[in-house]
Amino acid sequence: MALSWITMWTRCLLFFGVLVVQDQVSGSSSSSMQSSSSAESCDTYFLVTVPAVLQAGTKTQFCAILYEPGEFVVMTVHLKSEDSSQTLLKKGTSNSFMKCFSFHVPLVEKCEIQLFEVKVEGPTVYSKEVKKVLIKTVKPQTFIQTDAAIYNPGQTVRFRAVTLNRDLKPVDEKFDFVLVKDPHNAIIGQWVNQQTRRNILEQCFQLSSGASEGYYRIVLKAGKERFYQSFKVQKFSLPKFDIKVTIPKEISIGQEHFEVEVCAKSRCGKPVTGSAVVTVCRPVQNRIHCSSVVTYEDHKHLQRTSLCTTKTKQLCRSGCATLKFEVSAFTGTDPEAFFDVLDVSATVRDKFTSKYL
Template sequence: MLLSLLPPLLLLQWSLTSGEIDPYLLKATSQAVPVVTEDSVTSLNKPAKILINPQENHIFIQTDKPIYKPGQTLKFHIVSLDFNLLPHNQVFQTVELQDPYSNRIGQWLNQTTRIGILDLSHSMSPEATQGYYTITAKDEKNQQISQRFEIKEYVLPKFEVKIDFPTVLTVKDEEVILKVCGIYTYDKPVLGSVNTEVCVQSNYYKPVFPNKLDVCKKYSMMADKTGCGSQVINVSTFGLSSGGSFQVNCNMTESGTGITMQGSTSAVIIYDYVRVHFEDTPDTYRPGMDFEGKIVVTNSQSRPMENEPVIVYALYGGKKVNVTLTTDISGTVDFSFSTSDWSEETVKLWANHKGGKKRPDSEAYTYYASGYHDVRPFHSEDNSFLLLTYAPENPSCHNEITVMVRYTIDASALKLGQTTLQFSYMVLSRSVMAQIGLLSVNVNSRNGAVITGDLKFTLNDQHLLVPFAHVVVYTILPSGEAVAGNILIPNQACLSQVSLEFSSSTVEPKEMVYFILKANPGSLCSVRAIDQSVMLLRPEAELDAATPMVLSGLEFGYGSEEEKPTQEIRKSFPETWIWDLIPVGKSGSVKVAKMVPDTVTKWAIRAFCTSQAGFKVAPKTDLTAFKPFFVSLTLPYAVIYEEMFTFKATVFNYLPKCIMVKVTLVNSLQFTTQPCKSCTYTQCVCSEESQTFQWIVTPSELGKVNITVRAEAVQSQGLCGNKVVSLPDKGRVDTVTQSVLVQMPSKI
């Protein structure tokens, strides 16, 4: 009897005194309680033992970025939500910051959240030890949460390497194309060279070349105007064997600077076979109700196969029935079987793909792919069942969700002359009752007959049913048996009821922009923007505000003035641009103005909000800061005092025509310079191209030393090759100042 489904319903009356259940339970416990239910047809009065779980809060810590340099400021939020994902204001007795050796280097006492969010920061020492640090927060109930971050001496990458290579190869393959591309963070192609090593690790049990298990080959290529280099690889020369794998390691070197970034990928080696597997297929069946499921057919490249024949078998009680079907454009096929003679025993399902092709016997088992799935009967003493479905299949937050209930009731389980049967339903989300109701159907009880039918109802307040709704429907038969069915309905779309839109998707550095943040009235929103380069440095650690969903069981125009000889210097290059807590008033919308930093890059924007409507997440947003003519400095993290190093600056031209560029390293008392041999500091730079300039620099001061470079498009009567030199109307000058850390030799 499914008493565990019943207590939340209105039909049930809990005979509890105030002292029977402690509302402040600190750990899970079980208690016996009397349960009483009664209507005009059935009655039930018996004790039930229930498991009572304490209501736990959900706490998570979000740092503004996953990695820091010594001397940078750590910024972090501690977010506290109750079991219903509503903001939970509480006091954190202690918040501690520990270094890699577990020494406490920071502490906050008795800190209170604001609408569920606590905002803290800590300036790290310039001499901070490199390694992983830990933030630990403990609340008044001694509930504890920790978050790690890394401190490291690093230089942000300016581009990433993307590899296009099959993830699966077959022993029948002869050639594949390897494509390697370099992309700057502002979405422009990288010009340079690519060196690749491709290795095959053979199957130890069946090597094609017994005396050489690993075969490696190296390839070199130049990136074209799109930033990509391609290579046809004759994989048949590697001696492929099933069970082996390909490992591809690529180094892309930027022209001029010599900066190298790495990328890698891998591929498994298999026989030429088709994969068949069951998907969205239940593990149980209701005797007397049709059993429905889905099969997906993919090829060796994991791509769906259309118009492929699939034979689905059901094996039970010494019988074997089958149906032949054809896959659709998505490689899927829906099937159903009558369960009328399945005799309440475990049924084995077997899906077989033949493909209409003949294969040698030695390969038949690898090609004639099969999928297997066992289903067991759902037991009912009165042979009565409920089956729940819902529509639409992928609901949005604004669509109505309709729950359909198919019922099969054995008429002999009803009272003689009974004409109606009541069904009760409840909708739960995050362990909280959100909706209940009653549905009545007409029945004509006849001994030996089976009563079947369908009923449906609509879910209310869908925005509260996140990240999923648990729907339970039941009826109590005169025998006392509760016939029940349940279904989980995903509803994560309603978590994204926050929008953040910028006035433009692409802007210039130093430009004022605004964004409009929309959320539930009274929300407190965390908005964060960090340089995409940080994501490249730690791609596995991208901070996504959607991550906490698992807690519940569950991411302007340009000026037109004439350019003046001087221009404001670009010198603000923060890794975190925005880290704000923004309140949203009664209107549900707020407009925020910001000045874009000086970095030419893409800014990754993420936001989440807390309010009495719950925890909401904004879709990911990006803002690109870009200018068509700029200079970029290439500096190491640190250099040695009074020791020469080669300093490079690269000028990029994304204007439509060639320009003549004069580049100047501004003199400073902090260092001495000398030009490199055969270097020319006035050169042509044509459209979609770059030129790198270099100097020999000797630092004469310790600490941070500023280096300033000025690039100017100048008038020229000469030609760039056979192309006329153009002088842009605006954006002719770009001046950049960046710093490099100068240390004594023992520090490097």
């Protein structure tokens, strides 16, 4: 006599239970209990499933099956810790049933293991099964966001922080201190006893004109927890010109040549006057990246370099230039030594400023 049951839990966990005469059901995603006992001409089967990991302070479910008890029995379910016991179910019946029951997971200060105990008692039936479950605490998490990822020296850095609880809802938080550290770990900004307003903490500070380039870090401390966010300081300017490179999607080794078109225009759409420098490379493969033994042939291979060709051409009035490259320059003597791709890079030199774009 056997009965199979499948139940789907939230968080997309799937649990399987088959009522057979044994002490344990394998599976790392859930705890399950089952037992049987003889009463003259019939057996009593039961199965209880519960998630192996419970989230503290939340409401969850366990499911129970009692199959043809044959007499009046009482099923009792407890959740026990070292110093407390919570009765989750006490149900007396002489009929089969399959039902899920809700219960509140107790609040704990830190993660701990408790015992999930199932007991079935009757005039001729007694069975007790105990499994371990992990009650996991989910602490609020604080997220820090800056108004930019990169700043120039002398710019103002603005950032904000929000704390979310286990239900992903913003909550108020008090921070012991807020620090800003430079790349040398020196503190350049500090605030103490900061309280969020409308669930958000906002601060700003100005970088000095001679601020060191590199990665800076924002540190928030709330109780024993610390939260971090980083940003970068470097001198930069937005590009004043756009460069567009057009190349064929596929190139056949049977072709004699292929073309690369480079166009350069200013932000207002005017063509750039100057010259285009285009480099096309067929990269060499690294055949020994998965090998621990290097042979003489491998050393010969390592001495090979990518097949590259560079050409320069003046831009026409439209700000474009078309350059032709011979396919034979990228075939090589050993085709298997190179990847079947071409890397193309283009640089434009402005005629009036002599600067490369």
